[in-house]
Amino acid sequence: MQITAHQLANHNTDHAAQHQRRLDHARAEIPQAEQIIQRLQDFQIAVPSWALGTGGTRFGRFSGGGEPRNLVEKMEDVGLLHSLTRAAGSISLHIPWDIPENYAAIRALAAQLGLQFDAVNSNTFQDQPTQELSYKFGSLQHTERAVRQQAIDHNMEVIRHGVALGSKSITIWLSDGSCFPGQLNFRQAFQRTLEGLQAIYAALPADWKMFVEYKAFEPNFYSMTVGDWGQSLLYAQKLGPQAYTLVDLGHHLPNANIEQIVALLLMEGKLGGFHFNDSKYGDDDLTVGAINPYQLFLIFNELVEGMDTRHMDHASDLGWMIDASHNVKDPLEDLLQSLEAIRLAYAQALCVDQQALDQARQNNDVAQAQEILQNAYRTDVRPLLAEARLRSGGALQPGALFRELKVREQLIVERGAKTVATGL
Numbered sequence: 001m002q003i004t005a006h007q008l009a010n011h012n013t014d015h016a017a018q019h020q021r022r023l024d025h026a027r028a029e030i031p032q033a034e035q036i037i038q039r040l041q042d043f044q045i046a047v048p049s050w051a052l053g054t055g056g057t058r059f060g061r062f063s064g065g066g067e068p069r070n071l072v073e074k075m076e077d078v079g080l081l082h083s084l085t086r087a088a089g090s091i092s093l094h095i096p097w098d099i100p101e102n103y104a105a106i107r108a109l110a111a112q113l114g115l116q117f118d119a120v121n122s123n124t125f126q127d128q129p130t131q132e133l134s135y136k137f138g139s140l141q142h143t144e145r146a147v148r149q150q151a152i153d154h155n156m157e158v159i160r161h162g163v164a165l166g167s168k169s170i171t172i173w174l175s176d177g178s179c180f181p182g183q184l185n186f187r188q189a190f191q192r193t194l195e196g197l198q199a200i201y202a203a204l205p206a207d208w209k210m211f212v213e214y215k216a217f218e219p220n221f222y223s224m225t226v227g228d229w230g231q232s233l234l235y236a237q238k239l240g241p242q243a244y245t246l247v248d249l250g251h252h253l254p255n256a257n258i259e260q261i262v263a264l265l266l267m268e269g270k271l272g273g274f275h276f277n278d279s280k281y282g283d284d285d286l287t288v289g290a291i292n293p294y295q296l297f298l299i300f301n302e303l304v305e306g307m308d309t310r311h312m313d314h315a316s317d318l319g320w321m322i323d324a325s326h327n328v329k330d331p332l333e334d335l336l337q338s339l340e341a342i343r344l345a346y347a348q349a350l351c352v353d354q355q356a357l358d359q360a361r362q363n364n365d366v367a368q369a370q371e372i373l374q375n376a377y378r379t380d381v382r383p384l385l386a387e388a389r390l391r392s393g394g395a396l397q398p399g400a401l402f403r404e405l406k407v408r409e410q411l412i413v414e415r416g417a418k419t420v421a422t423g424l
């Protein structure tokens, strides 16, 4: 299914008057409105190929119907998100869940849908049916050289797929670690993992980045070999200039100050990118902004200030990716909500008067510093997001149009009610 220009134009005409009223009001309130709209038009977020189907928990999986059955259909789903929002211009593939069989055809489809290929992701956290050796006790950290080599070879294969599609980065998340005290020698596990990462790093094309993703716990519950930003940063520093830390918002221990982590990684030039999601308890993989939108805003505030200090390009110098799982909502609606939440936080952060904040800090005026941040957070930037979409050819109200056009119902007709997408 595709959304036509005619359908978009009809929808936008229906909502034009209301939008104009809201936009006029926002423009009157926000001095930098025009600049924010332009930045929003440039700001694209990658959708993970593994989040287009209904996710499961270890207790079960409840398919929602019309799920994409293969990579082509997953790309078509991202194409739908992109035509509604003009903000989801890339897809991040997980190998071997989404092995591209015909590169030319996949590249042609991406071009037709206006999509690029973001980071490719390796998977050494599951055993595949055709796989020789098991990752039960880890992959790059494994005590046996042959298992480590298998994991290295897999990552190299992932890079080859990425090169063929035009990706420029690989994200490596290792589930390696231990479940019980005594199981692992931490130093040796670190060293073996480092050696493996070095072998993969050596195979990186010169214009590629390697993102080392950390996670505090799960599936290992005593130690994780890349368990926090300190460990990830250690690996990235030892690997070299093409290696960076990737921050998945759900991968911290409760109440971690993620915005401070982000600020310091940026300062060191070692922040690579994000996996956006939200959580209340752990790695819940909930819709971005569903639980703690203020934290997301504070993260973006550090990002905007930190990137500007380093003269970085907001749109292209970091990897912006969603990593979520949709157990009860329609995955496409959930992703529309996530895209909106990320862009809201970004636009609100662009509203922060950084000079005034700097002055307040200089004067130790704590109340004023808080006021400046909260004023920006409480600014209604939704009309600016809508205007950015309108100018880029998207829908004024993507979620409403998704329902008006009965997209899910049509996908069920096309694909069937019992399809199951690859992924977790």
Ligand code: PSV
Binding pocket: 050, 121, 173, 213, 215, 248, 275, 283, 323, 424
């Ligand atoms: C691990 O929890 C993770 O965040 C990694 O990014 C994986 O690639 C992804 O989730 C798998 O769903």
Ligand code: MN
Binding pocket: 173, 213, 248, 275, 323
């Ligand atoms: Mn992740």
